[in-house]
Amino acid sequence: MKKELKFKVNGQPYDIFVKPKTLLVEVLRDLVGLTGTKRGCNSSSCGACTVMLNGMSVKSCSVLALQANGAEVVTVEGLAKGNQLSPLQKAFLDHGAYQCGFCTPGMLMSSTALLTENPKPTKLQIKEGIDGNICRCTGYNSIIRAVTAVVKGEYKEAK
C-alpha cells in the first residue's frame, strides 16, 4: 500500500505516493527526476548518492523515502544559484577534481556539508569530511585541492 510523502527538494515542494520500501535515492532519481544523485554501490559504502536531508549529509540509498516526510532535501542540482555555480562547484571545475564524474555529486555534497559545519577545516578535516565517499579514478588529491581553494577564500559565493 502506497503512502504519502510530502517533502521539499531544492526548495520545490513535492507531494507523491510511494511504496514504503522505496529508498530516498529512488524517489529523487525516478519520481522527482533529478538524476544528479548517483546510485553506486547501493549499500552505503561509496557515497555517490549523498544528499542533504534537513541540513545533514546522508546516503540516500540507505534512507527510507518515507523518513524524509516533511523534510528539506538538497541534491547536487540545488547547489547552483540559477546559472551561478557554487564556490565548490567552480573550484572542482578549475582543479579538475573529477575524472569520470560519477563520484562528483556525492563529493560536492559531502564537501558542502563539511564547509557548512566547519568553514575553515584543516587538510585532515577535509579528508575526514569526504571519508564516506569513494572515488575510483583516485582523484582525491585534486578534490582536496579544490576544497582547500574554497577554504582559502579563492572562490566567492554568487550574489
Next chain:
Amino acid sequence: MIKDFEHFAPKTLKEALALLDKYGDDCKVICGGQSLLILMRQGLVSPKYMVDIKGLSELSYIKDGKDGLKIGATTTHRTIEKSAVIKKKYPVLAEMETRLASIQTRNWGTIGGNVCHGDPAGDPAPVLIALNATLTVAGTRGTRSIPVEKFSLDYFEVDLKDGELLTEIQLPAPPPHTGTVYTKFNIIESDLATVSVAASVTLGSGDGVCQDVRIALGAAAPTAIRAKKAEAVLKGKKITEALLKEAGEVAATEAEPISDIAASEEYRLELVKVLVPRMTREALARAKKA
C-alpha cells in the same frame, strides 16, 4: 531487492509499543536503518510490518545527572560525537563515534539501532561494556533493565522479546581516577572492526593499584564480550608490562573469533594479544591523569 512491507510511523512510544505488541514476530523496528536496510536488500530480513521509530523524538536525548548519563535510543551517532557533555565526561564514546562508518551514516544512524543490530563487530558495544552501561527495554507490560554485556546473545541476536523496544542507555558516572579507551583494527578506516578492544582502568587514590578494570572485545566472538579472566590478571595489582602481556594472552583464550574475508582466526587472536595490552596501557595512562 527489498520486499514490500506495511509501514507505521508511531508518534509516541506508547503507540510504538502497541504496534510491536500487535504484530510481534512479523514486524521489525527501523530507526536510521543504516544496518537493517542492507540486510533487507540482501533478502536476509523481510518483515511484513515495519515500525519506524526514527520520528520518536521523545527517545532522542542526552541527559546528564548526578547518577550518570542517559542516552535515548534514537539519538544519532553524530549527536553523541558532537555532544559537549560526552566529550568532557565520556571522551571515549565520542572518539569511538568518529571511527564508526562515515559521517553520512552517523548523521542518520542511531546508537540504539546499532546496539540492537547485534553485530559482533559493531563499535558501540565494546565501549558501552567497558563503561558498564545498562540498557532499558520497554514493552506494553512494563520496562526492564539489562547490563549491556548481557544484551547480545549470538551473531545478530539480542535479548529483545517480541513486543519489546530498547529505549535508553545509561552510563554510570565514571569513578575517580578512571581512564577508558577504544580502538579497532581495520584496513579501511570507515570499515567495521577486524578486532576491536575497549579498556577501562580505575586506580585507587594515590597508591597506583588497579582497583577495577574492564576489558571488552569486539569482532572476537559471536558477540562483543568482556574478557573477565584477563581483567582478573590485573585487578588489585600494580599494572606492569609483564602483567599487561599476560592479560593479552589470557584474553586470547577467552576469544573465539571466526575466519572471514578480513582476517583468519589466528590473525584475530594475535590482534587480541597485541591490542589488549596496548589499550590497557593507554587506559592506565589516562587514569593517572584523570
